[in-house]
Amino acid sequence: MAIPYSLALVLLVPLVSAPVVYFLGKQMGKKIGWVATLPLIVTLLLIFSVAAEINGGGSYSESYAWAPEAGLTFGLLADGLSIWMLITINVLCLMICVYSTTYMEHRFEEEEHETGVPTPNSAYASYYTLYLLYAVGMLGTVLTTNLIQFYLFYELMLVPSWALINNYGYGERERIGMMYFMWTHVGAVILLAGILSSYWITGSFEIAALSGVVGSPIAGWVAFAILIGFFTKMAVFGIHIWLPYAHGEAPTPISALLSPAMIGIGAYAATRLVIIPMFPVFQTFSLVFTLWALVTLVYGGLMALAQDDIKRFLAYSSVSQMGYIFLGLASAAEYGVSGAIFHYITHGFGKCILFGVAGILMAQVGTRSIKEMGGLADRMPWTTVLCLLGFFTIAGVPPTMGFMSKFFIFSGVFSSALSGSPIQLGIAFVSIVMTVLTVGYSLWTVRRIFFGPLPENLKDVKEAPLTMILPLLVFALFSVFIGIYPKFVTDYLLPFLANVF
Numbered sequence: 001m002a003i004p005y006s007l008a009l010v011l012l013v014p015l016v017s018a019p020v021v022y023f024l025g026k027q028m029g030k031k032i033g034w035v036a037t038l039p040l041i042v043t044l045l046l047i048f049s050v051a052a053e054i055n056g057g058g059s060y061s062e063s064y065a066w067a068p069e070a071g072l073t074f075g076l077l078a079d080g081l082s083i084w085m086l087i088t089i090n091v092l093c094l095m096i097c098v099y100s101t102t103y104m105e106h107r108f109e110e111e112e113h114e115t116g117v118p119t120p121n122s123a124y125a126s127y128y129t130l131y132l133l134y135a136v137g138m139l140g141t142v143l144t145t146n147l148i149q150f151y152l153f154y155e156l157m158l159v160p161s162w163a164l165i166n167n168y169g170y171g172e173r174e175r176i177g178m179m180y181f182m183w184t185h186v187g188a189v190i191l192l193a194g195i196l197s198s199y200w201i202t203g204s205f206e207i208a209a210l211s212g213v214v215g216s217p218i219a220g221w222v223a224f225a226i227l228i229g230f231f232t233k234m235a236v237f238g239i240h241i242w243l244p245y246a247h248g249e250a251p252t253p254i255s256a257l258l259s260p261a262m263i264g265i266g267a268y269a270a271t272r273l274v275i276i277p278m279f280p281v282f283q284t285f286s287l288v289f290t291l292w293a294l295v296t297l298v299y300g301g302l303m304a305l306a307q308d309d310i311k312r313f314l315a316y317s318s319v320s321q322m323g324y325i326f327l328g329l330a331s332a333a334e335y336g337v338s339g340a341i342f343h344y345i346t347h348g349f350g351k352c353i354l355f356g357v358a359g360i361l362m363a364q365v366g367t368r369s370i371k372e373m374g375g376l377a378d379r380m381p382w383t384t385v386l387c388l389l390g391f392f393t394i395a396g397v398p399p400t401m402g403f404m405s406k407f408f409i410f411s412g413v414f415s416s417a418l419s420g421s422p423i424q425l426g427i428a429f430v431s432i433v434m435t436v437l438t439v440g441y442s443l444w445t446v447r448r449i450f451f452g453p454l455p456e457n458l459k460d461v462k463e464a465p466l467t468m469i470l471p472l473l474v475f476a477l478f479s480v481f482i483g484i485y486p487k488f489v490t491d492y493l494l495p496f497l498a499n500v501f
């Protein structure tokens with residue numbers, strides 16, 4: 001049975017904890033990172049209580065008075081579509097917070113060495129405060145039931161993540177932070193235009209009322225505006241420019257959340273706001289979006305092969321993986337959309353492992369250049385195994401969960417293509433062949449970093465501390481467990497989407 005007010009508490013606990021963490025952090029310094037994990041543990045327990053309540057195809061909702069004179073209520077909903085999004089976001093935020101306790105200490109030591117200025121306690125306090133607000137934004141976006149509320153949480157994801165890049169990133173972090181802010185904010189403004197247009201048609205900001213857009217002469221434009229807002233966040237081809245720069249210069253724990261957790265929320269939102277309520281409209285875009293998805297996954301994979309910087313390599317890999325998620329959505333089929341949401345979970349855990357490994361390499365080896373590494377497997381056995389499992393997860397190699405998520409995506413794509421045009425069938429065949437590209441750049445990168453001769457200057461490299469290894473090990477074990485028992489995910493997803501298609 002769910003704890004009363006569970007969904008409201010999922011948002012309130014980290015939100016109220018954020019200023020507490022800030023004021024305590026000014027006294028505690030780097031130790032405040034452990035305090036910041038506590039609200040995330042509480043929210044995870046709350047989410048698990050809700051998951052037990054809705055198992056078997058149910059839903060759990062809460063509604064609070066907000067602006068009744070404007071017809072607005074503060075609605076929160078957890079169902080088969082959103083529950084695993086919530087679990088994924090919360091688990092990633094919790095374990096990356098643990099990872100941050102060591103990584104950010106290293107990051108601040110780097111800055112001290114560069115500037116000669118000691119790191120004040122307020123730097124730790126601000127980092128973990130912004131981190132909790134960022135988590136609230138992601139969780140709120142998934143829980144909301146009305147469009148104004150959705151937009152506010154959507155922007156709440158943007159502001160703390162921009163501040164984290166701007167204040168704690170690398171290199172030209174201020175310029176890159178502004179690029180990230182402008183690109184994603186422009187996407188949000190286009191989304192807002194779609195939201196306001198839908199209100200003009202339906203007279204309601206409730207997400208459930210979006211079905212009333214179908215049949216309007218401008219339904220296609222409304223759906224397209226909303227989708228472009230989400231596709232900007234997903235960084236699909238053509239509107240992906242910001243992603244490699246943001247990942248490259250963001251502090252690595254934030255890169256780990258930007259890529260797996262935040263950008264994939266665009267896929268969830270596209271499903272919730274367009275595919276479900278406006279399915280006939282979305283179907284008209286299916287062929288174009290399928291082609292766009294193919295270009296995205298191929299482009300991202302090829303660009304990844306050309307990178308030497310480990311973080312930019314992973315950024316382009318994320319573009320490619322968003323192509324697979326986009327492909328599942330574009331299929332407009334039950335299994336395809338299920339696979340897209342499933343692959344969000346896959347990409348979340350797999351890419352968090354890989355960005356965590358990148359952070360370990362930066363901290364322990366002292367470089368981001370792949371060509372400057374090699375032969376590290378003997379020195380860093382745990383990191384090597386985790387890196388392999390991370391790549392296996394995103395590449396879809398059994399027994400990781402990536403195999404099942406891609407199986408669902410391709411099942412949906414082929415079922416749609418067989419009843420569609422020969423062009424769609426051709427795209428389906430090409431897309432499944434292109435999985436070889438993911439496997440190729442994955443194994444090639446592992447070989448370059450961990451095998452071959454060990455450079456003379458790396459002979460004293462040591463394995464990472466437990467606080468950096470353990471979170472990644474949790475992600476890896478989770479990937480294998482869900483890969484073997486996918487019903488823990490599909491028992492929620494499939495019954496929900498079966499009622500839609």
